[in-house]
Each structure stands twice: as C-alpha cells, then as structure tokens.
Amino acid sequence: MNCQFTRPRWGAAAARRGLGLLLAFLSLGAQPGFGQALTALRAAGSRIINAQGQEVVLRGYNVGGWLLQESYILQTDTLNCQWRIRQGLLRTMPEAQVEDFYRQYRQHFIAKADIDFLGRQGFNAVRLPFHYDLFLTPEQRRARTAVIRDPRNDQQLTAYVEQLSRWYDQGRLFADAKNLEGFRLIDQVAEWCAANKMYVILDLHAAPGGQGTDRNINDNFRPLDLWKRRDAKGRLIYQDITVRLWEKLAARYKHDARIGMYDLLNEPHNLNASNGLSADNQELSALYARLINAVRAQHDQHLLVLEGNGYGNEYTNLTPDKLAVKDKSNLVYNAHRYWCPNTPEAADPNANQINLIRNLVAFRDQWQVPVWVGETGENSNEWFAAAVQGLNAHHIGWCHWNIKRVDSGAGLLRVKPYGSILTPEGRAALLRNVQFANCQVNRDVLAALTQPATQAPFAALTIPGTIAATDYDLGRNGVAYHDEYAARTDYRELKPTNHGGAYRNDGVDIAACPDAPNGFAVSHLTSGEWLAYTVIVKTPGSYTAALRLQPGATSGRLALRLNNAPLGTATVAPGAGWATITLTTPTLPAGQHVLRVLVEEPINQLGWLRFDAAPGGSGAGGQ
Structure with missing residues (x-):
C-alpha cells in the first residue's frame, strides 16, 4: 500500500485556483438520504434506511492516520507502526513531551475544516478509525508505554497484561467517559459531522492485543494476541477488554443518531491453522457473538458492521445463520476493496469472499443484509472511478481510504513533506503541514470519486x-x-x-x-x-x-x-x-x-x- 510520489510545486493560491476550477465543473449527484436531518439508521432487508423509511447509501471518507498512525501515511515506513514511532520519540524526549506531541498531532491532523470540506463535496459519512489506547487513562497508557520502551521483554508484556486484567476486574477500564480522550474525540467528530449532515462510523482499528499480524494496522506487540493471549486466570483477556470497550461505547452513544454504525473490529486477518487457529473463523464468530450480545444488552440498536477474515472480506461461519446470537437485526456486512477487478463478470468461487462486486451483490441478495465497502482506494483514478460507478449502480455504499497522505496523490489531501518525525524541526513541520489550509487538494481524485463518468478541464487552457x-x-x-x-x-x-x-x-x-x-x-x-x-x-x-x-x-x-x-x-x-x-x-x-x-x-x-x-x-x- 506504499506509493511514492514526486513532490509537486506548492502554493496556496494555486491550490485555491485549482479547486475553484474543479468545483466549477463538479457537483456530486443526489444521494439517497443526503441533506436531511440525521436520524437513526436501521436495516430493512438488504437496505439501510432512516427514520422516514428512505434508503441511505453511505458514501464517505476514512480519516485514517489520525487516531492511529499508520507508517506509510506519514512516510515513516522504516518505523512500521505507531508504537515504533512512539518508541523512536521516547529515545529523543521525555514521555510527557511525547504525550504532548500526540495531543497536538490529534488537534491538527483532522479538524473541523477537514470535515467541512468533505461535507461541501457531498459526502455523507466519515469512518473514524481509532486505537483502543485513546480510552486508557494517563496511568494506564504509561503502563503500555513501559512495554513500548522494551517490547521484546516478555516479562514486561506479561506484567502489562496482568495489570490490564486487574483493572478489568476492578471496573477501571474505560470507566471515566468524561475525561478519556477517545470519548472526547468521538463527541467532537460527531458534532462536526452532524453540522454537515454526515454520519460517523466508529471503527475499532487497533483492538487490544491486535486482531492480526500486520502491526501497521493493529499496532500489536505480538501477532494475533487478541485471539491467543491469556491472563493468569486463563481468560482471553484482550477479548474481554474489547467487549468491555464496546459496552462502554454503546452505553454512551446508544441514543446518538449522529453515529451511523459501529464497525466492531477492523480487518481481522491471518486467523488460520498455520497460525494455530481454526481454518473456518470459529474464533472470530465467537467474538462477534459476544460483541453483538454486549451491545444489544445496552439496549443499543445501532447498525453493527462485521468484517470478515482476510482483511475484512471472508465470511465462512459468519453468515447470519451461523452467528450464535438471538438478535440478528441491524447487521451490515463489510468488504475492503483493494487491487481487484471492478468488472461485472469478475467473481470469486467462494461465495463468502465478497470483495468483488458480483459477490457483494449475491451475498446481499442471498442473506438479505446490507453490504458496505468500509475501505477502498490505494490505486489509480481509473480504478477509483470504475469502482465508484460499479458500486453506485448497485446502491452499495463505500468509504474511501484515505483523506490525507504525506506527499501522495492517492489521498484526497496531499500533505507536504516535513522531514523526520524524530527531529524537533520535522515534528514542527508535520504539525503545520497536516493542517487543512496547508494541504493540496488532489482534484483528480475528487473528480474520480464524485463525477466518475465526466470529462472536465483540469486547467484553463x-x-x-x-x-x-x-x-x-x-x-x-x-x-x-x-x-x-x-x-x-x-x-x-x-x-x-x-x-x-x-x-x-x-x-x-x-x-x-x-x-x-x-x-x-x-x-x-x-x-x-x-x-x-x-x-x-x-x-x-x-x-x-x-x-x-x-x-x-x-x-x-x-x-x-x-x-x-x-x-x-x-x-x-x-x-x-x-x-x-x-x-x-x-x-x-x-x-x-x-x-x-x-x-x-x-x-x-x-x-x-x-x-x-x-x-x-x-x-x-x-x-
């Protein structure tokens, strides 16, 4: 997913002129449910509808790289993931200064101006990928930082897990909603989005223990610990903690219509026999049952997004008939579409593998559940436009990845290079460059997503x-x-x-x-x-x-x-x-x-x- 782009010439005036040119030619077509006051969404057969019974097709953007840093987004690929970025920072400054840098980073990377911009383009959804550590107290985050300082130390990691276990038993995890950064940020984004008639999709992108092997995505210390790590009492403690987190989120947002869906677990992957797990998603099915039951126990009827194994796409033993839950209403099945064909005839022989459009449609029709593409992108504009046209034709919503990238033409907003995040000068430049006013709008990406069938001038010639x-x-x-x-x-x-x-x-x-x-x-x-x-x-x-x-x-x-x-x-x-x-x-x-x-x-x-x-x-x- 790493793409290298040569730095363009920058200039705020030029960017404004270019954006004005594009907007003179573009306007996003009418989208069902867009422009009305936000009401709670629910599933009606294979459709998502609002309180008025109108179909709502969610088309929007991911704000990845913000509440979980992925290295390629920041051009820090050698550091590989967020905890390694933090580890590098801890070698150059005290922990308090690292925490202060991250507070500033979260303040600047996405702000109201970014959300307002998305709203002006006609998008009606924002997917919010977040790290579970934002729901830890400063004391609890310091315990995790101790592991970051010495991640190969198994005793240190075991001590952290046992501390989490004690906090879990004492009811001290995610308990102080008024003072935890994660809740504050969700509230803030929900307010910004609602002002633009946009729904927020909550996405647990980095789960406790890590839902796969890719550290860049789930920021884990050991591969697949969400599925394997047990505490001294023999419990799969990371799963218990994940359930507790969604209980707290549901308790807080169960009546909040600004929140469109809960994406329970981003991109579980490499759950297979070669990694000591089942070959047919038994562990994932069991955890989803727990999560669904936990949310519904809070009397929360929000749409719940399920993501299959294999980076969100494979649903063996995860279809509605296989889930061990009583309430199977308001479930949405997700696909993440990267580097695959968009042609109508392309199909996967596995009916439960649904990243291809034909499989998505067939799965939706067979099980009479809504389907949604929670991530798509990382390709050329030609691929973007073909994907959007194909999905739109079948009333399948999508959420593009990703809004911002450093020195990249694939995102919606291009961030100027800033140097090294491990130097004071680099960090200062990064905090400045990520602000919306200092980003360049990739007008060609915007055109591919909002007017995929249109030919329009790129410049006045x-x-x-x-x-x-x-x-x-x-x-x-x-x-x-x-x-x-x-x-x-x-x-x-x-x-x-x-x-x-x-x-x-x-x-x-x-x-x-x-x-x-x-x-x-x-x-x-x-x-x-x-x-x-x-x-x-x-x-x-x-x-x-x-x-x-x-x-x-x-x-x-x-x-x-x-x-x-x-x-x-x-x-x-x-x-x-x-x-x-x-x-x-x-x-x-x-x-x-x-x-x-x-x-x-x-x-x-x-x-x-x-x-x-x-x-x-x-x-x-x-x-």
Missing part, C-alpha cells in the same frame, strides 16, 4: 498559449486520456500505474521535469496512447504548434486533432536530448474544443505544447 502536457482533462481512461496500463486489478502485480509517480494519480506516466512549465512532463509515451485537453480558441485562424519533447531511441510520431479533425503530424528523429518540433495547423474555429495528442510512434517525454499565430494567419499573438 487557451489558444494561443502554452499547454503543459500534464494538464490533460479530468476523466477516465479512454475518455480524457488513453494509457496502456491505467489501473492495478491484481494485488500481486506491483507494476506502478504511473511511472514517475508525480503530479496526478492517473494511469498517465508523469515525472519531474525542470524543462516543463509546471515542473513535470508526461513520460513513457507508447504507440496508441493519447491525451485530451479542453481548450478555448480565442481567435480563429491558423497557428504554429510547437511541441517540446524528448525523443526516444527510435523515430517517433505525434498527431494533433481538434474535435477529431486532423491538425497535423510531427515526426520526431531519434535522440536523447530535448527538442522542439513544430507544425502549422489549418484554421482553428473560435470557441471551446477538445484537442488531442495521439502517439503514433513512441517518444520518451512530452513537456508542453505552445500555439502561436502562424505567419500570415489571422490568429492572435501567442503568450
């Missing part, structure tokens, strides 16, 4: 004038551009969709290029690929078109078209250095048109196109 090659239109592969590899549909395929990884998140290959007007060029242009640009021809007439490019090892050829009418062809001699190739167009009519650059024979890079009035032509002078 005029003739005469200079057109950056990278400022091709917003839209899908085959509509705004054509690239031979535009989306990753196999998790085993590690080939990047964007060679160069810069500027935009499409399948188009873009690399840093000082010779280009915006610092970037389209690269790896192969035969059959093309780019489309919505342009305004200010004055009719003939123009000289100059193409700034880097040839390849063999002869290349580019053709220009305006609304599919040929403008000319440029033959490019082999070479290594940059060159400018010119051709003279026929008379161009005034007004808005679509200019296309077609690659008939490959070249290495295209930086820009410049149109000036041809000698003796009637076009206005260039700029």
Whole structure:
C-alpha cells in the first residue's frame, strides 16, 4: 500500500485556483438520504434506511492516520507502526513531551475544516478509525508505554497484561467517559459531522492485543494476541477488554443518531491453522457473538458492521445463520476493496469472499443484509472511478481510504513533506503541514470519486498559449486520456500505474521535469496512447504548434486533432536530448474544443505544447 510520489510545486493560491476550477465543473449527484436531518439508521432487508423509511447509501471518507498512525501515511515506513514511532520519540524526549506531541498531532491532523470540506463535496459519512489506547487513562497508557520502551521483554508484556486484567476486574477500564480522550474525540467528530449532515462510523482499528499480524494496522506487540493471549486466570483477556470497550461505547452513544454504525473490529486477518487457529473463523464468530450480545444488552440498536477474515472480506461461519446470537437485526456486512477487478463478470468461487462486486451483490441478495465497502482506494483514478460507478449502480455504499497522505496523490489531501518525525524541526513541520489550509487538494481524485463518468478541464487552457502536457482533462481512461496500463486489478502485480509517480494519480506516466512549465512532463509515451485537453480558441485562424519533447531511441510520431479533425503530424528523429518540433495547423474555429495528442510512434517525454499565430494567419499573438 506504499506509493511514492514526486513532490509537486506548492502554493496556496494555486491550490485555491485549482479547486475553484474543479468545483466549477463538479457537483456530486443526489444521494439517497443526503441533506436531511440525521436520524437513526436501521436495516430493512438488504437496505439501510432512516427514520422516514428512505434508503441511505453511505458514501464517505476514512480519516485514517489520525487516531492511529499508520507508517506509510506519514512516510515513516522504516518505523512500521505507531508504537515504533512512539518508541523512536521516547529515545529523543521525555514521555510527557511525547504525550504532548500526540495531543497536538490529534488537534491538527483532522479538524473541523477537514470535515467541512468533505461535507461541501457531498459526502455523507466519515469512518473514524481509532486505537483502543485513546480510552486508557494517563496511568494506564504509561503502563503500555513501559512495554513500548522494551517490547521484546516478555516479562514486561506479561506484567502489562496482568495489570490490564486487574483493572478489568476492578471496573477501571474505560470507566471515566468524561475525561478519556477517545470519548472526547468521538463527541467532537460527531458534532462536526452532524453540522454537515454526515454520519460517523466508529471503527475499532487497533483492538487490544491486535486482531492480526500486520502491526501497521493493529499496532500489536505480538501477532494475533487478541485471539491467543491469556491472563493468569486463563481468560482471553484482550477479548474481554474489547467487549468491555464496546459496552462502554454503546452505553454512551446508544441514543446518538449522529453515529451511523459501529464497525466492531477492523480487518481481522491471518486467523488460520498455520497460525494455530481454526481454518473456518470459529474464533472470530465467537467474538462477534459476544460483541453483538454486549451491545444489544445496552439496549443499543445501532447498525453493527462485521468484517470478515482476510482483511475484512471472508465470511465462512459468519453468515447470519451461523452467528450464535438471538438478535440478528441491524447487521451490515463489510468488504475492503483493494487491487481487484471492478468488472461485472469478475467473481470469486467462494461465495463468502465478497470483495468483488458480483459477490457483494449475491451475498446481499442471498442473506438479505446490507453490504458496505468500509475501505477502498490505494490505486489509480481509473480504478477509483470504475469502482465508484460499479458500486453506485448497485446502491452499495463505500468509504474511501484515505483523506490525507504525506506527499501522495492517492489521498484526497496531499500533505507536504516535513522531514523526520524524530527531529524537533520535522515534528514542527508535520504539525503545520497536516493542517487543512496547508494541504493540496488532489482534484483528480475528487473528480474520480464524485463525477466518475465526466470529462472536465483540469486547467484553463487557451489558444494561443502554452499547454503543459500534464494538464490533460479530468476523466477516465479512454475518455480524457488513453494509457496502456491505467489501473492495478491484481494485488500481486506491483507494476506502478504511473511511472514517475508525480503530479496526478492517473494511469498517465508523469515525472519531474525542470524543462516543463509546471515542473513535470508526461513520460513513457507508447504507440496508441493519447491525451485530451479542453481548450478555448480565442481567435480563429491558423497557428504554429510547437511541441517540446524528448525523443526516444527510435523515430517517433505525434498527431494533433481538434474535435477529431486532423491538425497535423510531427515526426520526431531519434535522440536523447530535448527538442522542439513544430507544425502549422489549418484554421482553428473560435470557441471551446477538445484537442488531442495521439502517439503514433513512441517518444520518451512530452513537456508542453505552445500555439502561436502562424505567419500570415489571422490568429492572435501567442503568450
């Protein structure tokens, strides 16, 4: 899930201009249940409905990386997970200062401005991934920090588990709701979201002990301890603690309509025989039964999201007929969709594996339960748009991952690089850069999610004038551009969709290029690929078109078209250095048109196109 992106040129004014351009062309289509006062959600057969009986399709964003730091989001991959980040910080400052840094981090990473922005785009849901340690008291968190200082010390970890066990028996875990950071943050987010008519989905992202083997996700000290760790009394104490946490959450929010759903356990994974567990989800089924019963015992009828094994997708022994609970109402089955096909015909032979759209629909129809995609993304815009169109067509809600990433085009908001989190300068820059006002909106990602079928200008382009090659239109592969590899549909395929990884998140290959007007060029242009640009021809007439490019090892050829009418062809001699190739167009009519650059024979890079009035032509002078 780690993607490397070359740093773009930053500027608040430029970001505002770009966002304004996009919003001039985009408005999210009407969504069932959006724009009304929030009422409690419930399941009615395979649909989610509100108090008025209207279907509500939840489409929103995850605010991951905030209440649980995942290393790739912050570009701290060598540290691997939150506890290792904290461990590094503890080597450079006292524990009190580490706690203070995290308070500031939580204050700045997501704020009201971020939620308001999501609301303005028409999203109606926010999934809130959180770490269980936010519901610990300072004393209890200090006990966990002692393990972080020496995580390989089994005696230290055992002492922590036994301390948790005593606190559990004494009723001291999650008991002081008024003063615990986790409850305060949920209350705050619920208030911000409700003001924007958005539901909050509570997501236990890092459960006590850890629900899998991936430390980045569940921040565990030992793999699968949620399923294996026993205290001195022989209890699966981490499971007891998880149940206690949801009891306390249910007691506090059972009448709160702002909370749309409880996502009981994020992405359980690698629960299998090779890890000493069952091969058919028996442990997961038993814990879900406990959690469902515990929430319902609080007279809480919130929708409960179940996540299957295998990162949230596989439901053997977890279907409604298999769950050992009396009240099977208001259950929602989840899928996490990454690096898989979006085509209607794609299907998994295991009917209980539901990350493919066809399986999702079949599972929903068979069991008459709502299904929801709690996470999706980590791909190109082409994949995003195809996924959204496919899910929307079946009235399946989704929640995109993720709102913010450092130096990444895959999130909605791009955070500027900040240096090292282990230095005072780096931390200060991080706290500054993550604030909404200092982030860049990835307009192409927003367009792919909110207007997946639309072609729209990425920038205001005029003739005469200079057109950056990278400022091709917003839209899908085959509509705004054509690239031979535009989306990753196999998790085993590690080939990047964007060679160069810069500027935009499409399948188009873009690399840093000082010779280009915006610092970037389209690269790896192969035969059959093309780019489309919505342009305004200010004055009719003939123009000289100059193409700034880097040839390849063999002869290349580019053709220009305006609304599919040929403008000319440029033959490019082999070479290594940059060159400018010119051709003279026929008379161009005034007004808005679509200019296309077609690659008939490959070249290495295209930086820009410049149109000036041809000698003796009637076009206005260039700029």
